[in-house]
Each structure stands twice: as C-alpha cells, then as structure tokens.
Amino acid sequence: MLHYALVFLVIAVIAALLGFTGIAGTAAWIAKVLFVLFLILAVIAFFRRTG
DSSP, rough: HHHHHHHHHHHHHHHHHHTTTHHHHHHHHHHHHHHHHHHHHHHHHHHHHHH
C-alpha cells in the first residue's frame, strides 16, 4: 500500500511539472488517502501483535 502511495506521489509531481494540474491534484489526493490507509493498517497490525 505504501508502494502505491509513493507511485501516485511521483505521478502527481511529474504531472505538476508538465502542467497537468487536475491530474496532479487527483494523484496527490489518492496518494494521501493511500498513505493514511497504510498508517491505519500499520497501527492496527502493531496493536494486534502486542496484544
């Protein structure tokens, strides 16, 4: 999941450099959502192992 977040972040940066602001904004939003989802799942996995 973190891998996909980084891929969308790179897509957003490249799209922004090329002037595609709509695509860049959407890709950045997807990257943020995937990163937050990764963090939530990582915290859940951490507490399941310690419990």
